[in-house]
Amino acid sequence: MKSSKFEPWHGASYGVALALALATVSTSPLSAASAAQDTAPWQDITPKSGLSGWRTTGGAATYDVVDGELVGRAMVGKTNSWLVSDARFGDYIMEFDAKTDPLLNSGVMVRGQSRPDYRNGVVHGYQAEIDPSPRAWSGGMYDEQRRQWLYSLGRNDAARSTFRSGDWNHYRIEAIGNRLRTWINGVPATDVVDDTDAAGFIAFQVHAIPDRDAARHPEARFRNIRVITDRPQRFAMPETGLEQQGWLANRLGDRERKAGWTLLWDGRTGAGWRSAKGGAFPTKGWSIANGALSVTGGGGDIVTATPYRNFELSVDFRIAEGANSGIKYRIAPDGSGIGLEYQLLDDARHPDAKMGRDGNRTLASLYDLIPASNLLDPASPGKRINPPGEWNRAVIVVRGNHVEHWLNGFKMVAFERGSPAFRAAVSQSKFANVAGFGEWPESPILLQDHGDHVDFRSIKLRKF
Secondary structure (H helix, E strand, O other): OOOOOOOOOOOHHHHHHHHHHHHOOOOOHHHHHHHHHHHOOOEEOOOOOOOOOEEEEEOOOEEEEEOOEEEEEOOEOOOOEEEEEOOOEOOEEEEEEEEEOOOOOEEEEEEEEOOOOOHHHOOEEEEEEEOOOOOOOOOOEEEEOOOEEEEOOOOOHHHHHHOOOOOOEEEEEEEEOOEEEEEEOOEEEEEEEOOOOOOEEEEEEEOOEOHHHOOOOOEEEEEEEEEEOOOHHHHOOOOOOOOOEEOOOOOOOHHHHHOOOEEOOOOOOOOOEEEOOOOOOOOOOEEEEOOEEEEOOOOOOEEEOOOEOOEEEEEEEEEOOOOEEEEEEEEOOOOOOOEEEEEEEOOOOOHHHHOOOOOOOOOOOEOOOEOOOOOOOOOOOOOOOOOOOOOEEEEEEEEOOEEEEEEOOEEEEEEEOOOHHHHHHHHOOOOOOOOOOOOOOOEOOEEOOOOOOEEEEEEEEEEO
């Protein structure tokens, strides 16, 4: 899901501060870091005529160097194209300017990967997004051909608003250790902690285009491409206040801890969880192995030992084909397990997806009440789902009566508990006769045993 903070971080002043730092003498950390860039050991890696040190792969786009600018021209097809560096990079800082046709999505690979045993050598891995669409997620971190969005800009309006479609935009990328950060036109865009790839190539993407755009051959242009590879941590920018998205399995990043996140599951034992019917952690139907908490059926629901009122909950889940489960909150105090539910479902194979009303029993929906829909990008109403057997991320935000469901960086549901619209939905649901449904002030978090195999990990929460 694309910042994990509920309110967007207002970072527009960052670019102003950076400009002032370059023009004035100051002892602030920002100005010190800005001044250090002038003496940093930058290396120009802008491709030269002939593209020596680079290779093309993927689709049919053409790459050329014109007046010192790398120009990629899109071609009709279904496969995206890449200009890939022969060199591999581990820790580094990179800056470049990019300009794309408003029709053309693009991106730059950070520690990119390609190997024969993974999808026939397709380019995959971390990508700094260039997104000229109205969604404007430029600077976001996308896991190309793998997990999709690691950090969308769904909660970072400051970065979204700074991108200039059809014009030059300045990017900065810091890949240092297991931390990846991006800036767009001086505004912090993403802060990701992930340990999947420690090194890889740099690559410039050109999307394929449909037949209707064939006559235009839209372009993606890049210039002033430079890197620091010699101890780049010396030239890293100061902390920005942007929320961090952690992808370390069952672990928290430093800034996640500082933001108040705690793990609800330790990755090894059943500590902190118990049977929803009371007593200890189930002795059957649930298992713990290889960093996953798995339900296989027959053990009953489990709940946290602690109740929660206002919180943000993040859960990575992996469903088997045809599986059904759920994450419940604001559950009834009578021990019945009835409550608000973030539906977990294989929409393509489980019959529940076609039941209820208007799809309100599908993945990420408020079960039997409100169907999931892409609220951040109405032009693309579908869900971004990784298929059964691969990990997805569910996020639930409860702040007073306001509730949101997020799936893989996209907001899918938003509602107000107790509102006329909410109560109307309840009246048409299977919970119509449950007094006070969903309006209880607090409750434990519940993981549902619906008899199917579902894995959970990286279960983390922060209280508001």
